[in-house]
Every structure is written in C-alpha cells, then in structure tokens.
Amino acid sequence: DIQMTQSPPSLSASLGDKVTITCQASQNINKYIAWYQQKPGKAPRLLIRYTSTLESGTPSRFSGSGSGRDYSFSISNVESEDIASYYCLQYVNLPYTFGAGTKLELK
Amino acid sequence: EIQLQESGPGLVKPSQSLSLTCSVTGYTITSGYDWSWIRKFPGNKMEWMGYISYSGSTNYNPSLKSRISITRDTSKNQFFLQLNSVTTEDTATYYCARSRLFDYWGQGVMVTVSS
Numbered sequence: 001d002i003q004m005t006q007s008p009p010s011l012s013a014s015l016g017d018k019v020t021i022t023c024q025a026s027q028n029i030n031k032y033i034a035w036y037q038q039k040p041g042k043a044p045r046l047l048i049r050y051t052s053t054l055e056s057g058t059p060s061r062f063s064g065s066g067s068g069r070d071y072s073f074s075i076s077n078v079e080s081e082d083i084a085s086y087y088c089l090q091y092v093n094l095p096y097t098f099g100a101g102t103k104l105e106l107k
Numbered sequence: 108e109i110q111l112q113e114s115g116p117g118l119v120k121p122s123q124s125l126s127l128t129c130s131v132t133g134y135t136i137t138s139g140y141d142w143s144w145i146r147k148f149p150g151n152k153m154e155w156m157g158y159i160s161y162s163g164s165t166n167y168n169p170s171l172k173s174r175i176s177i178t179r180d181t182s183k184n185q186f187f188l189q190l191n192s193v194t195t196e197d198t199a200t201y202y203c204a205r206s207r208l209f210d211y212w213g214q215g216v217m218v219t220v221s222s
Contacts, residue, residue: 001169034208043202043212044153055210087153091207095168098153 002026002090006099012107018076021102023088025069032092035064035073038101039084048073080106109133111203111213119197119220125190129203129213130183137161137181140206144177144188146199147215154199158207159186193220 003026013019023033031051036044046055048064051071061076075082083106088099115127129142136142141158148154157167159177167175171190179186190197198220205211 036209043214044209045212046208046210049208085151089209094166095170096155096207098155101151101153 001095002029002093002097004088004090004097004099006088006102008102009100010103010105012105013078014107015078015080017078018074019078019104020072020074021086021088023066023071023073023099025071025090028068029071029090029092031067032090033064033066033071034089034091035062036087036089037082037084038087044087075104078104109205109211111205111211113201113203113213113216115201115216115218117217117219119193119218120222121194121220122192125188125193125197125201125218125220127188127201127203127216127218128185129187130185131205132184134205136179136184136186141166142177142179142186143204143207143209145202145204145209145212147202148199156188156190195220 005024011019035048037047038044047058052064064073085101085103087101110132112130119125139161141160143158144156146154157177159165165177174191176189200215200217202215203213
C-alpha cells in the first residue's frame with residue numbers, strides 16, 4: 001500500500017493568512033493526488049484533483065502543486081468558511097489511501 | 108443532481124455482520140464509474156474499503172481480507188456493503204461515494220459495534 005504522510009495534523013490561522021498542507025507519498029504517485037475538505041457532520045467535498053485541477057465551485061484561493069512523492073495544498077487569504085479538516089488522497093494505485101488529515105482552526 | 112444516501116442499522120453486535128445500503132439518484136450506477144464504500148474512524152483516519160464497478164466487478168481493500176462483500180441491485184439503483192465478523196474496531200462513520208475520485212458522497216451513517 002502507498003502511505004500518505006500528511007502534515008501538520010493541525011493548523012491555526014488568522015483570517016487572511018496563507019496556509020499550506022503537505023502530503024508525502026511513500027512512492028511516486030505521478031500527480032494522482034486529490035484534496036478534500038470536510039466540515040463537522042458533513043461528507044468530504046472534493047476540492048482539487050490531479051494535483052492542481054480545481055473542481056467546479058472550488059474558490060481560486062485554493063491551490064495545489066507537487067510531483068513525484070511530494071505535494072502541497074494551500075489556501076491563500078483564509079476565510080471563516082474554510083475552517084474545516086483537509087485530507088489528501090492518492091488514487092494512482094489500489095488500495096486508495098488517505099492522509100491522516102489536517103484540522104484548520106482560527107487563531 | 109446526483110445524490111447518494113446511506114442507510115442501515117446504527118448499532119451492530121460484535122461477531123455479527125454489518126449491512127449498509129447506498130441509494131443513488133440522479134445517475135444510473137450501471138452507466139459508468141466505480142461505486143465505493145469508505146469509512147472514517149473515531150480518530151479521523153479514513154479508509155477506502157472497496158468498490159463495485161458499473162459493470163459489476165469488485166475490488167476490495169486487502170486489509171479487510173475476506174470479511175467484505177459489495178453487491179448491487181440495478182433495478183433499485185442501489186449498492187450494498189456487507190462486513191462480516193465485526194469487532195469494536197469497525198466502529199466508524201460509513202460513506203458511499205462515486206468514482207475513484209470520490210466526487211459525490213453520501214452524508215454518512217455512523218455505525219457502532221457494541222454488545
């Protein structure tokens with residue numbers, strides 16, 4: 001199985017800050033990484049696919065980058081509605097595997 | 108609008124089987140995509156459990172070995188999860204989702220394994 005090491009486990013940010021989350025895969029995943037947002041009591045929402053392709057409806061303040069084993073996800077100008085947990089997913093190989101998640105909180 | 112909705116018992120006894128249904132509206136499950144079950148544990152770890160494809164083939168997470176079965180009823184546009192010999196470690200929120208990108212999700216159903 002491909003292990004996805006996501007960091008940090010939690011983030012504290014002020015409104016307007018830029019925050020970055022990273023995921024490192026245990027092997028090359030050829031950019032097949034997606035990022036999800038999950039709010040309490042809700043299903044995860046797909047934000048970004050294939051490293052950097054924003055889903056319809058994903059605000060442009062969200063972005064993704066990376067290659068090989070190392071990937072990052074950023075939110076510029078954090079807004080109150082961005083307070084949530086974020087997960088990465090590799091979907092290049094079965095079994096698909098998630099990162100452990102990052103909880104974004106307001107400072 | 109594509110919608111998925113999980114249903115099933117919220118409490119299962121250890122050693123018994125967990126059975127959940129995912130009802131899909133707005134898209135026919137035989138038209139395309141894989142249809143997955145995913146669970147989120149109390150510690151927030153998420154695990155892909157397996158899928159049934161639009162053609163009916165299945166693929167399971169090896170971690171679940173021979174305990175898991177995913178089937179479907181195409182006449183009702185539903186697919187199902189059965190997880191056998193459950194333990195307290197199977198306590199989680201269970202989600203169904205579409206495609207390997209999980210672009211559409213159900214709202215989730217919390218299942219507790221307890222005597």
